[in-house]
Amino acid sequence: MKQPDADANPPVDGSELIRFDHVSKRFGSNTVLDNLDFSVDAGKHVTLIGPSGSGKTTILRLLMTLLKPDEGTITVAGDQLFPASEKEVREVRKKIGMVFQQFNLFPNMKVLRNITEAPVTVLGLSKDEAEQRARELLELVGLADKCDAYPTQLSGGQQQRVAIARALAMRPQVLLLDEVTSALDPELVAGVLDVLRDIARTTDITMLCVTHEMNFARDISDQVLMFDSGHVIESGPPEKIFGDPEHERTREFLGAVL
């Protein structure tokens, strides 16, 4: 699946797409991110791992403009996220999609309308175009027969796959995955991860993924970032991080979760 209308000038594969410069974020007296620098190249799949509370989810929420940084700058495809006008922020947001831990489907809408709502109202697609796109995406996530169901009639795993389809319907350049299997019953996790593996393999979407599924991280990642206390303490290709971690904290963490 290509991403034809994501941007008039799609980023060249491998060029820098996301950049955090000296980003700090505090909640009260708790510093979640401390002077963080990192960048993600277009088309790459980057996984953030580390103990709870180490700031991984905060990074995704900053990128999605659900939070504002206290210091530093964040740029996406060269456009700065803060400070920026509402109009500029909306432009940057078009490039980013997000899937949440709790799915966050709209319970008052059927599955199909969950997926078509934003393409129609934000991208200006016709209802027919949007529905066709939605049906293709439901096919992709294996739920072609659930168009007319309400979210509450679906299992958690099915809801999450709809949420993935909903995010993809906006044709984002970047897909943010925030612990997307953490709220699922164990037997439903594999179905969701298979869909994501499929997307990682067949599309050129840049993926930024917070997960505790280390096998999944190993499979899809080009780069793994190990977080602790608001810092990236180690980064590298998955073979390196999982096979031969340098940092003591990384070894401890992987020893505890694997």
Next chain:
Amino acid sequence: MTWDWGAVADFMPRFWDGLLLTLQILALGSLISFALGLVWALLMRAPSRFVRWPVGAVTEFIRNTPLLVQLFFFFYVLPEWGLTFSALTTGIFAIGLHYSTYTMQVYRAGIEAVPAGQWEAAIALNLPVRRTWTAVILPQAIRRVVPALGNYVIAMLKDTPILMTITVLEMLGEARLFAQQDFQFTEPLTVIGVAFILIAYPASLLVRAMERRLVR
């Protein structure tokens, strides 16, 4: 004291007129309170405190002063300022306005009960703020508050006799008029008492059924 079925029969034509007017007041008063209450609730979420403070002060004032005083104010004072409306119009507006200061709190609770994740999903999908309200937040909020709004409709029903004091001939007004002419109080008052409970009790059962279905 004797019960006179003849008096009941004599009262019935007036009773139907009164019932019709009571239901009319209730229907229009409810609509006003539903609409105005939503307006208040949304204005209370305005970014500017120069919007929130006046709205908060006015609605607090209305909620904490008696409906009867407000009714008299609108009926006797407004005409002195050149604003003259019929007794019925004045009564419907007063009761709708009064109850809107209660429904606004119902809406507020309903809006606050929509999970933060719904707002976040709307932002992530880049939905405009207005669309987020109309397509995502309000449909969920209102579904949750329908039973609570229903309770206020029942409360309003029981307040409609207040309009008798400004000459509106709803059920109690008709009953009193009949009683004063025929010196028979028992029958007309009993009839309207039965009428009130025949409307209010099934309505409260309906509200309870809606609570089970809608509030999840």
